[in-house]
Amino acid sequence: DQQVKQNSPSLSVQEGRISILNCDYTNSMFDYFLWYKKYPAEGPTFLISISSIKDKNEDGRFTVFLNKSAKHLSLHIVPSQPGDSAVYFCAAILRGDMRFGAGTRLTVKP
Amino acid sequence: DGGITQSPKYLFRKEGQNVTLSCEQNLNHDAMYWYRQDPGQGLRLIYYSQIVNDFQKGDIAEGYSVSREKKESFPLTVTSAQKNPTAFYLCASSISAGGKTQYFGPGTRLLVL
Numbered sequence: 001d002q003q004v005k006q007n008s009p010s011l012s013v014q015e016g017r018i019s020i021l022n023c024d025y026t027n028s029m030f031d032y033f034l035w036y037k038k039y040p041a042e043g044p045t046f047l048i049s050i051s052s053i054k055d056k057n058e059d060g061r062f063t064v065f066l067n068k069s070a071k072h073l074s075l076h077i078v079p080s081q082p083g084d085s086a087v088y089f090c091a092a093i094l095r096g097d098m099r100f101g102a103g104t105r106l107t108v109k110p
Numbered sequence: 111d112g113g114i115t116q117s118p119k120y121l122f123r124k125e126g127q128n129v130t131l132s133c134e135q136n137l138n139h140d141a142m143y144w145y146r147q148d149p150g151q152g153l154r155l156i157y158y159s160q161i162v163n164d165f166q167k168g169d170i171a172e173g174y175s176v177s178r179e180k181k182e183s184f185p186l187t188v189t190s191a192q193k194n195p196t197a198f199y200l201c202a203s204s205i206s207a208g209g210k211t212q213y214f215g216p217g218t219r220l221l222v223l
Contacts, residue, residue: 009150034210034211041119041217042217043216089152093210096208099152100145100152101152102152103152
């Protein structure tokens with residue numbers, strides 16, 4: 001039962017443009033959402049998070065949007081840089097139980 | 111320097127052999143977790159521990175065992191009962207069981223000979 005889904009396994013964008021990574025979830029009781037970034041052969045690193053009581057959180061080039069009615073989460077990266085190329089996982093938490101999506105591989109071309 | 115360390119980076123297992131993956135943290139976190147990552151899949155929870163001397167099964171605990179004798183250490187043993195052990199194993203910790211953010215180690219890739 002995959003409660004958190006990232007339907008796009010890969011995304012390719014040009015340097016300087018916007019990257020939009022999407023995530024859908026099925027359980028409306030999730031109360032906290034996170035994005036992690038992962039380079040090959042390394043552990044994921046925390047990027048940005050949002051509580052279910054908010055609809056937007058911004059940190060530099062990274063903005064996370066939450067649409068609770070649609071059970072949809074997105075991560076915007078503006079402007080995209082080649083160093084942003086990595087796999088991005090979204091995660092959702094309910095009472096300390098964290099569920100991960102399958103990840104989206106972002107490639108930013110120079 | 112606070113963080114989570116995992117060793118070894120690569121581990122080879124022979125048929126019928128038990129192997130143990132190390133995870134150590136010096137963040138003074140109470141909760142620790144083990145995940146498995148397979149290609150095209152998200153991270154799946156194997157075991158977690160909310161406090162010393164306590165641990166709980168995750169979604170895919172069969173064929174694995176853990177111990178939590180010290181706060182800073184949470185080793186994972188992949189037993190011979192785990193029929194498909196080839197994967198990337200990630201250890202994580204959070205300040206408490208309800209902590210929102212988990213911090214991950216660099217991972218161990220386990221390969222079967």
